[in-house]
C-alpha cells in the first residue's frame with residue numbers, strides 16, 4: 324500500500340469506527356428508553372401479566388374439569404335433561420314462542436322471585452333474631468341483634484325502586500340488543516357443558532367489571548356522591564346487596580352481570596339461571612351469617628366493616644392488586660372457608676381477646 328492509499332484506508336477505518344460508535348450510542352439510548360418505559364409501566368404490566376396467567380390457568384383447569392367431573396354430571400343430566408327439555412317445550416308452546424314475554428319472565432321475574440324469597444326469609448331472621456340455629460352463625464356478633472324493622476323497610480323501598488325503575492328498563496333494553504343477534508329462546512335447550520362454560524365466563528367477566536367499577540366508586544369523588552349509600556350498612560344484611568344509589572345499581576350491579584349473556588348471546592334459560600345465581604350469591608355475601616355449606620360471606624362483610632379492603636367478588640383481582648393484604652392477616656380471613664361442620668366459625672376460630680391497657 325502506498326502513502327495516499329494508506330491514508331485513504333485510515334480515513335475509511337476512522338469513519339467506520341465513528342459510525343460504530345454512533346450506532347452503539349444510539350443502541351444504548353434505545354436500551355435506556357426501553358428500561359425507563361419498563362420501570363414506569365412495571366406495576367401495571369406486572370399486574371396484567373399476573374391477571375393473564377390466572378385467567379389463562381383458570382380456563383385451562385376449566386377445560387380439564389369439563390372433561391372429567393362433568394362427564395359424570397352429564398350422565399345425571401342425560402336423565403334430568405329430558406325433564407327440563409319437556410318443561411321448556413311446554414312453556415314455549417304455552418307462550419306460542421313469544422320471545423319477549425319468555426325473556427322478561429325468565430330474566431326479570433324468576434331471578435327477582437328467588438331474590439325476595441331468600442331475602443324475605445333472611446329479613447324475618449334479622450328482625451326477630453330467631454331461629455337461634457341461624458343467628459348463631461352471625462359474623463359481626465355485637466351487631467344487628469336484632470335489626471330495626473324501620474331500617475330494613477327503608478332498604479327494601481330503595482331496592483324495590485332500583486328493581487322497578489332501573490332493572491326492568493335495563494332488561495328490556497338488553498332484550499332489544501340481544502335479539503339483534505338472533506334467537507334467544509330457541510326451542511332446544513343448550514347442553515349441560517355449554518351452560519357450565521357460559522356460567523364460568525359470566526363469572527369471570529363479572530369479577531373484572533365489578534372489581535374495577537367498585538374501586539372507582541371508592542374514589543373520594545364518587546364515594547361521597549354515590550357509593551356512600553351502600554356503605555351505610557357497616558354490618559350488612561341480605562337485602563342490602565341491591566341497596567345502592569341508582570348510578571351504582573346500573574354500573575356496578577347490573578352491567579357486570581349483563582355483559583356475559585350479551586357477549587355470548589346466551590339462551591334465555593342460561594341467562595335466567597345466571598341472574599338467579601348471581602342474585603343469591605350477592606345476597607349470601609351480604610347476609611351477615613356464615614352458614615354451613617354456603618359460600619363464605621366473610622370477604623364482602625369485611626369490605627363493609629373496613630371500607631378499603633376486598634373489592635371483588637371472587638377475590639382474584641384483590642390478590643393481584645394487593646387490596647386484601649390487611650384482610651389476609653385477620654381472623655376473618657382464617658374463617659373465610661366453606662363451613663363443613665355445624666360449629667360456628669366464631670366459636671372454632673374465636674377472636675383474640677382484646678388486651679386491657
Ligand SMILES: [Zn+2]
Pocket residue numbers: 553559563564609623627
Ligand atoms: Zn356490599
Ligand SMILES: [Zn+2]
Pocket residue numbers: 537541550554626630
Ligand atoms: Zn364498597
